[in-house]
Amino acid sequence: MVSNSKMMIRKIIYTLGERLRNPSLKIKYGFLKESEKWSLEALESYQLKKFKELIEVAYNNSEFYKKKFDDLNIDIRKVNSLDDIHLFPIITKKELIQFAPQIHTHLTFKKKFLATTSGTSGESLNFCREEEADSFNRAAIQRGYSWYNIHPWDRNGYFWGFNFSFVNKQKNKILDVLQNRFRIFSYKEKALKSFIRKSQKAKYIHGYSSMIYQTATLINKLKLPKPLHIKMIKGTSEKIFEHYQSAIKEAFGVKIISEYGATESGIIAFECEEGNMHLNMEGVLVEEIDNEILVTNLQLHSFPIIRYKLGDYISLAPREKKCLCGKNHLILDEVTGRIGATVHGFKNTYPSLYFYYIFKNLSKQESVFLNYQVIQSKKGILTFLLESKLTSEVERKLIAEIEKYFKKDIDFEIKQQANFIYTKGKLKNFISKINE
Ligand SMILES: [Zn+2]
Known part of the structure; x- marks a missing residue:
């Protein structure tokens, strides 16, 4: 009974906060739980309706899009199928940043939030997101939680960035209380242990997958008491490697699932x-074009994002692929990797996706899953950091794979049992220190 009344209080606190901040969230969530049962055709006709709305809003209220569409002689009234999206120009992050003032629409909204996201070269993108779009996105996340019987007010552990200022820390503390959340601020063993202790009562854990993996490894290694009530572990922002799964399952009892999205687009999958x-x-x-994702945000009207090159390689499943869960929403087979920085050989340049292939091939042939990070400080030279110790056989195969992709254009060294470099708490698989 005690825990039931505690839960009620949590629910009330959460609901009150939600109504204040996101008044339309409840309606959006109700809609998404209905559309969850729709056929693929129904979903696509909804997409077409929303797409038409979006281009109309963009054309009539955004200087940037008006000019773009006019320059390309696009008649937005002629759009009558989703395929017509190909007529529209592709937009890059650079453009979003550079033309942000002109992209914002002149529409007025009852309530707006400021969203910020950083670019690869350091500059950040700031834009306004209207309450309805913000609520729609939150509702989409909550719908995902509902598949695991998680309520947004459930106790949860959060692995997220550090280096907050004092003011931010206080603000986060308040937000954490409201959302029944505890979080971790450092990788130190003491902090991890305290986090694990708090996890005993948590229903779900979310955040950077590399950190969740590290925590799981620590629980297993030190034989710490395992959290017993976890219903969902969700990784965001980073690729979830297949080999994370066994350690995470052992420690928490469930596998890690992925949520894929970006500030600009909202939840994608x-x-x-x-x-x-x-x-x-x-x-x-x-859209998947040359293995790259283009994303159009169908809900955001304050800052239209149409055919945006998000910077990830993806692979969509064929339309026919059906899921046993019964949902007809198309399936994303894989987020293959960040497009990110290029690798510089002595003579040529290469996509950093090559690393993904190298290690994927190795895992296929040898069934070894290696946790890796590649560092480039000088042109033509790479350092491969590997978490584990390799047998000489595996090392030989790895060298062969690297040479297959880079030929003799790269000199490299392999460091085994190495410590990875984290950038603001995030594990990047490729770090380039070369200024392009
Ligand atoms: Zn499914």
Whole structure:
């Protein structure tokens, strides 16, 4: 009974906060729980309706899009199928940053939030997101949680960035109390142990997957008491490597699932209970072009984002692929990796995706899953950091794979049992120190 009344209080606190901040969230959530049952055709016709609305808003209220569409002689009234999206120009992050004032629409909204996201070269993008779009996105996340019987007010552990200022820390503390959340601020063993202690009562854990993996490894290694009430572990922002799964399952009893999204686009996909990543089709329109993702945010009207090159390599499942969970939303097979910085050989340049292939091939042939990080400080030279110790056989195969992709254009060294470098708490698989 005690825990029941505690839960009620949590629910009330959460609901009050939500009503204040996101008054339309409840309606959006109700809609998404309905559309969850729609056929693919119904979902696509909704997408077309929202897409038409979006281009109309963009054309009539954004200087940037008006000029772009006029320059390309696009008649927005002629759009009558989702395929017509190909007529529209592709937009890059650079443009979003550079033309942010002109991209913002002149529409007025009752309530807006400021969103910020950083670019690869350091500059940040700031834009306004209207309450309805913000609520829609939160509702889409909550829908994903509902697949695991998680309520947004459930006790949860959060692995997220550090180096907060004092003011930010206080603000986060308040937000954490409201959302029944505790979080971790450092990688030190003491902090991890305290986090694990707090996890005993948590229903779910979320955040950077590399940190969740590290914590799981620590629980297993030190034989710490395992959290017993975890229903969902959700990784965000980083690639979830297959080999994380066994350690995480051992420590928490469930596998880690992925949520894929970005500040600009909102939630793009959420993994279902059957292990497929369903596109959030009501919120975004996703295209795969030359293995790259282009995303259109169907809900955001204050700052239209149309055919945005998000910077990830993806692979969409064929339309026919059906999921046992019964949802008809298209499936994202894999987020293959960040497009990120290029690798510099002595003569040529290469995509950093090569690393993904090298290690994927190795895991296929040898069934060894290696946790890796590659550092480039000088042109033509790479340092491969590996978490584990390799057998000489595996090392030989790894060298062969590296040489297959880079030929003799790269000199490299392999450091085993190495410590990775974290950038603001995030594990990047490739760090380039070369200024392009
Ligand atoms: Zn499914």
